[in-house]
Amino acid sequence: MDAKVFDYKKGWQNIPDPEGVDRKNEYKDFGTKRVSPERYISHDFMNSEWENLWTKTWLMACSSSDIRNVGDYFNFRIGKESIVVIRSSAGKVSAFYNVCPHRGNKLLYEDFGFVKDIGCRFHGWKFNLDGTNQSVTDSETFRDEVLCYDLDLSSVKVEEECGFVWVTMHEDPMPVREYLGEVAEHLDLYDVGNMNVIRHVHSEWAANWKTGLEAFYETYHLSFIHPQTQGMMEDYFVQMDTWDNGMNRMIVPFIEPSKRQEGHNLINEATNIMLADVGIDPNTFEGSPAEAKKAIQQKKREFSESYNLGYEKYSDAQLTDSFVYGIFPNIQIGCHPEGVFVHKFMPHPTNPEIFTYDTSINYRTVDNPNYHVPGWFGLPEGTDTSGQVRPDIVRYGLGVKPDLGEVLEQDSELIPFVQEGVRSRGFRGPLWSEQEIRLRHFHHEMDKYINQ
Ligand code: FES
Ligand SMILES: [Fe+2]
Numbered sequence: 001m002d003a004k005v006f007d008y009k010k011g012w013q014n015i016p017d018p019e020g021v022d023r024k025n026e027y028k029d030f031g032t033k034r035v036s037p038e039r040y041i042s043h044d045f046m047n048s049e050w051e052n053l054w055t056k057t058w059l060m061a062c063s064s065s066d067i068r069n070v071g072d073y074f075n076f077r078i079g080k081e082s083i084v085v086i087r088s089s090a091g092k093v094s095a096f097y098n099v100c101p102h103r104g105n106k107l108l109y110e111d112f113g114f115v116k117d118i119g120c121r122f123h124g125w126k127f128n129l130d131g132t133n134q135s136v137t138d139s140e141t142f143r144d145e146v147l148c149y150d151l152d153l154s155s156v157k158v159e160e161e162c163g164f165v166w167v168t169m170h171e172d173p174m175p176v177r178e179y180l181g182e183v184a185e186h187l188d189l190y191d192v193g194n195m196n197v198i199r200h201v202h203s204e205w206a207a208n209w210k211t212g213l214e215a216f217y218e219t220y221h222l223s224f225i226h227p228q229t230q231g232m233m234e235d236y237f238v239q240m241d242t243w244d245n246g247m248n249r250m251i252v253p254f255i256e257p258s259k260r261q262e263g264h265n266l267i268n269e270a271t272n273i274m275l276a277d278v279g280i281d282p283n284t285f286e287g288s289p290a291e292a293k294k295a296i297q298q299k300k301r302e303f304s305e306s307y308n309l310g311y312e313k314y315s316d317a318q319l320t321d322s323f324v325y326g327i328f329p330n331i332q333i334g335c336h337p338e339g340v341f342v343h344k345f346m347p348h349p350t351n352p353e354i355f356t357y358d359t360s361i362n363y364r365t366v367d368n369p370n371y372h373v374p375g376w377f378g379l380p381e382g383t384d385t386s387g388q389v390r391p392d393i394v395r396y397g398l399g400v401k402p403d404l405g406e407v408l409e410q411d412s413e414l415i416p417f418v419q420e421g422v423r424s425r426g427f428r429g430p431l432w433s434e435q436e437i438r439l440r441h442f443h444h445e446m447d448k449y450i451n452q
Pocket of ligand 2 (some may be wrong): 215216221224225407411
């Protein structure tokens with residue numbers, strides 16, 4: 001590995017002759033300044049984020065599959081708000097603040113569910129699925145001057161795109177598709193609308209939501225915090241792309257032992273596991289890791305033929321590597337043909353030094369007994385992959401180790417220490433390498449919303 005060949009304006013193009021979805025976007029310079037540590041600790045900054053960021057951008061509320069049928073709803077909690085998204089008629093989604101216009105009672109308490117109409121538990125007012133008022137209990141006891149106020153639920157702008165439901169508290173937003181830009185076309189390839197959530201975990205960590213997000217936005221820390229990944233993935237030669245509106249991507253090569261490692265040209269245990277996972281006998285396979293990767297890609301194309309999976313639309317890299325998209329402000333999506341991993345970094349309602357790591361797996365259910373979930377998905381034993389039942393959200397409180405597999409447990413242990421250090425008077429602000437360009441890009445976008 002020769003670091004001297006690194007040209008930051010070119011970055012790494014780990015895929016030979018990238019074109020189509022693999023194409024590397026043109027380099028943009030986001031400067032070299034360092035941001036104030038206040039961003040990660042101050043209540044003022046947190047309040048400013050609420051006023052200028054969270055209430056102004058598009059936010060991913062849930063997956064479309066979470067509200068497939070008319071009457072299905074999802075309760076999206078963001079900061080101090082709760083917003084209900086609901087399938088109000090075939091093909092239409094409505095969204096409103098989860099609050100009764102009578103005296104403010106919260107209407108729906110569960111994470112998700114099904115309702116025929118929306119009733120308030122306090123005095124029994126009723127609302128249609130689109131949020132319009134259906135009935136006022138004892139309406140004859142209200143004077144006309146009171147009843148002539150708006151009796152409907154307060155609506156929130158909502159759109160469905162790329163298999164997800166998006167909401168915004170902004171009064172006059174650009175369409176989601178325009179906001180996502182090129183990333184929307186990339187996400188479309190995965191047909192997330194036809195996937196199902198098979199696992200959903202909330203875990204509370206003692207750090208600012210950006211401290212959390214940033215640890216997921218780079219692979220620079222992998223060889224130190226997650227050395228066990230080195231046999232399986234490249235962490236240095238990682239293609240980074242940035243687009244407008246804070247959208248970005250990294251393409252992390254899988255089945256490529258890290259070039260930091262001695263013997264990275266040799267097949268190792270991780271390669272063997274990946275070979276076996278697609279039904280290639282590692283004991284008889286002869287070749288380099290690069291050849292193993294090719295063989296796995298080939299095997300997946302054969303699966304596609306047998307199970308009618310339509311993988312023709314994917315590049316070879318998409319079949320094996322992790323295409324990880326950052327969607328401003330707080331989403332990261334790891335995309336694979338078999339399923340996508342959604343990571344959300346949710347701010348605490350009042351404490352800038354706590355966030356919720358919200359992670360879910362949208363899985364493409366294939367109705368064939370010979371097809372199986374890739375082993376590296378790391379699903380707990382007994383996970384229902386039929387897509388028939390939307391699993392409950394599993395919650396882990398502050399300081400409780402989440403059952404999310406070794407890598408995420410390592411992150412959950414580390415990140416509170418990063419937060420502690422950032423809080424120190426001795427910390428003068430982050431110094432980002434070009435491997436961390438997505439962090440710089442993120443804050444560059446943040447500056448457009450909050451300039452302090
Ligand atoms: S607060 Fe909802 S009906 Fe009274
Ligand atoms: Fe990590």
